[in-house]
Each structure stands twice: as C-alpha cells, then as structure tokens.
Amino acid sequence: AQSVAQPEDQVNVAEGNPLTVKCTYSVSGNPYLFWYVQYPNRGLQFLLKYITGDNLVKGSYGFEAEFNKSQTSFHLKKPSALVSDSALYFCAVYFSGGYNKLIFGAGTRLAVHP
Amino acid sequence: KAGVTQTPRYLIKTRGQQVTLSCSPISGHRSVSWYQQTPGQGLQFLFEYFSETQRNKGNFPGRFSGRQFSNSRSEMNVSTLELGDSALYLCASSLVRNEQFFGPGTRLTVL
Numbered sequence: 001a002q003s004v005a006q007p008e009d010q011v012n013v014a015e016g017n018p019l020t021v022k023c024t025y026s027v028s029g030n031p032y033l034f035w036y037v038q039y040p041n042r043g044l045q046f047l048l049k050y051i052t053g054d055n056l057v058k059g060s061y062g063f064e065a066e067f068n069k070s071q072t073s074f075h076l077k078k079p080s081a082l083v084s085d086s087a088l089y090f091c092a093v094y095f096s097g098g099y100n101k102l103i104f105g106a107g108t109r110l111a112v113h114p
Numbered sequence: 115k116a117g118v119t120q121t122p123r124y125l126i127k128t129r130g131q132q133v134t135l136s137c138s139p140i141s142g143h144r145s146v147s148w149y150q151q152t153p154g155q156g157l158q159f160l161f162e163y164f165s166e167t168q169r170n171k172g173n174f175p176g177r178f179s180g181r182q183f184s185n186s187r188s189e190m191n192v193s194t195l196e197l198g199d200s201a202l203y204l205c206a207s208s209l210v211r212n213e214q215f216f217g218p219g220t221r222l223t224v225l
Contacts, residue, residue: 102157
C-alpha cells in the first residue's frame, strides 16, 4: 500500500537558519511526490513536485526538495527561513492506480521564530 | 487565469441536515477531486470526477456523494449530517494526472 510519513509534528527554526521538513514514502513503482503548504484558513498551495529527472527539485518561495530513492525520502529544505514561512506543510504521493488521488502525510507545522 | 473557487466558504448546519458544496475548477481542467481535512484524520480523499463520471472513491459512507456537470463544475453532497462531518472540504482540479490545484476550501461546522 502506498503511504507517506512525516515524522515530525512540528519543526522550530530561527529566522535566517536553514530548515528541513522530513518526508518518507512507500510506493510501488516510481513515485510522484509533492509538497504543499497551507496557511491558516486557506487551501493547499503547491510548492514543488518530483516526477523524474534531477533528484534536487526547486520550487516556489525558495523551497527545494531532495529525492533520495535509496532512503525513500523527499525532504523539503530552504537555505534561509523567513517568519512568513510559518505554516503547515504536507508531503503527498500520487496514487499510481490510474486516478487523480493524492495520499497525504499527516502534516508538519513549521514555526519560524524571529 | 482564475484559480479554483469553492462556495460557500463557511457553513453551519445541524445534525441530520444535508449540505451541498460547490467547486468550480480552473478553466480547461476536467478533473475535480474532493478531500476532507480534519485535525484527527488529516487529509483524506473523498472522490474524483472526470468528464462527469466518478473515477474513484475513497473510504467514506454513502452519505457522501458528488457529481460533475458538463462545464466541469462539481458539487458534493453530504446527507444526514453527523458531528464528525465537521471539517474543511477541499476541492482540487487538474489538467494532467499528477498536479492538482486546490481551492480555499469550505469549512463545514455541524452542531
């Protein structure tokens, strides 16, 4: 069965420091992986995706993610955190059963402190 | 290009009532998916519609239903509301099968 795990409920980081939000996955076949961000009382905003190609994927707002097939991980990173990055982050894997179904992790709350 | 829109943004209902939520996808997108978000269960897939046909359904009771119109707009209906149906309902549209764009959601509160 396909699944996504986000092992941290919350990540705290000081503004200006690098941040990492962790994600591991379990899929059959080649994974299609995504990161979304959710601000309070808002829907999900797409950050980036990995389909194929370079293991380092660059996305919106300075975020990037590294796909690691041997560790089945897709960690989200940013070199320098901003207070405005504080939000709820979701990792997701695309269900490969032929339909448009995303399977989401539980989410990680990122808190960036001034 | 306008994004995904959902109406209404907020709803308050009482147990036993029914509710209809609406989603207008991005122009040209033919696939619409629905998700339920709750603090306890997280984000869970409800169903997906493509060209007016339900292509896949998540593990929800039959009280949850949906449909899609010829202009790709979609509605979801929840009958006989229960307290546990209180959630943020998110709609997502897509053009290709791997990238979904989400609307702002409808927050349903069941009293």
